[in-house]
Amino acid sequence: DGGITQSPKYLFRKEGQNVTLSCEQNLNHDAMYWYRQDPGQGLRLIYYSQIVNDFQKGDIAEGYSVSREKKESFPLTVTSAQKNPTAFYLCASSASANTEAFFGQGTRLTVV
Amino acid sequence: KQEVTQIPAALSVPEGENLVLNCSFTDSAIYNLQWFRQDPGKGLTSLLLIQSSQREQTSGRLNASLDKSSGRSTLYIAASQPGDSATYLCAVSRGSGTYKYIFGTGTRLKVLA
Numbered sequence: 676d677g678g679i680t681q682s683p684k685y686l687f688r689k690e691g692q693n694v695t696l697s698c699e700q701n702l703n704h705d706a707m708y709w710y711r712q713d714p715g716q717g718l719r720l721i722y723y724s725q726i727v728n729d730f731q732k733g734d735i736a737e738g739y740s741v742s743r744e745k746k747e748s749f750p751l752t753v754t755s756a757q758k759n760p761t762a763f764y765l766c767a768s769s770a771s772a773n774t775e776a777f778f779g780q781g782t783r784l785t786v787v
Numbered sequence: 788k789q790e791v792t793q794i795p796a797a798l799s800v801p802e803g804e805n806l807v808l809n810c811s812f813t814d815s816a817i818y819n820l821q822w823f824r825q826d827p828g829k830g831l832t833s834l835l836l837i838q839s840s841q842r843e844q845t846s847g848r849l850n851a852s853l854d855k856s857s858g859r860s861t862l863y864i865a866a867s868q869p870g871d872s873a874t875y876l877c878a879v880s881r882g883s884g885t886y887k888y889i890f891g892t893g894t895r896l897k898v899l900a
């Protein structure tokens with residue numbers, strides 16, 4: 676089955692801790708993305724990667740970090756510098772710019 | 788600055804009704820527009836992608852149209868079913884070669900049996 680797998684589905688973090696969200700795709704897509712979704716707001720872009728070993732900041736990158744060491748994987752780290760990390764995080768991929776985007780099932784992060 | 792609006796925020800219809808969901812954008816210089824479906828607590832499922840040179844796209848009971856000059860797209864759902872209940876989002880690309888999309892806040896649809 677081709678698709679995007681995000682793990683874990685639910686994640687709880689204590690204040691001051693860093694956590695890493697996993698995103699893996701087997702669609703052979705070059706581009707990958709991380710979005711954040713909050714109630715009543717549209718999806719907001721955190722980071723995106725056009726190709727392996729390259730990534731760019733999106734609209735709300737502060738407090739987040741990413742890596743793209745393999746084509747299939749684009750993990751997102753939510754650092755303690757992110758002041759309001761509780762949200763639903765969505766990973767996506769596309770073959771290239773301006774092509775159809777495919778999404779994972781999301782990770783719900785809660786700070787306790 | 789591009790803004791994407793979806794009105795209404797929520798909609799309830801009886802089963803079998805044909806319905807139209809709206810998506811408006813402020814800057815007509817878009818490259819393409821994509822419609823998604825999102826079930827509660829789930830990720831987004833791609834429904835249709837319309838290139839800026841196209842007027843419409845169809846998939847099964849779904850038909851999406853695009854009018855760049857007026858800054859509007861509509862998603863038409865024929866013969867609605869309870870299984871169509873979900874939130875529908877539209878997203879517009881910012882330009883050729885871009886990896887950035889701007890999303891609307893969605894229309895939450897409930898189809899009553």
